Amino acid sequence: MCDQTAALGSTGNTRMPAPTLDRLQEKSLPPPPIHVRPWWFPVEELRNPLVFxxxxxLADILFGADRNSIPQMEWLSQVLLTVNALKQRNLVEIAIFGRPCQQNRTKKVLLNLALRHRQQRNRAEKMQRLEDSLKGPLLDPDFA
Structure with missing residues (x-):
């Protein structure tokens, strides 16, 4: 453990001693952050979520790997989003809470973004296959 005379230093400074492990363990941790309903969201709209x-x-691309862009999307679209990973498949359940017109608009935006990312991924895979087939026997000396 840390000796208080060693923490003060050999010069005899009058600084505060370094906290010991016992004192650090006595301090309580701050409470975890709680997701509260925003002031602009009506309570009645929590009853009928739109789920897809x-x-x-795709969810990692749309919402970020740690889902850090969800609050911004909620604020812009005036809906509440929950994104839950499903265990049995490689799927994510997205629930949208809000007025029906806002739910539908948000779902359309998210599905259009997902479609765009799928198309980009397919194009990239096709280009990779094309590049591999073109450079095969001509440029690759190990090609058999």
Whole structure:
């Protein structure tokens, strides 16, 4: 453990001693952050969520790997989003709470973004296959 005379230093400074492990363990941890209903969201709209499913790799792209863009999306679209990973498949369940017109608009935006990312991924895979087939026997000396 840390000796208080060693913590003060050999010069005899009058600084505060370093906290010991016992004192650090006595301090309580701050409470975990709680997701509270925003002031702008009506309570009545929590009853009928709109639920749909996406692949988990698409959800990681849309919402971020640690889902850090969800609060911004909620604020912009005036809905509440919950994103839950399903265990049996590589899917994510997305529930949208809000007025029906806002639910539908948010779902359309998310599905259009997902479609765009799928198309980009398919194009990238096709280009990779094309590049591999073109450079095969001509440029690769190990090609058999």
């Amino acid at each position: 499913y996406l692949e988990s790799w």
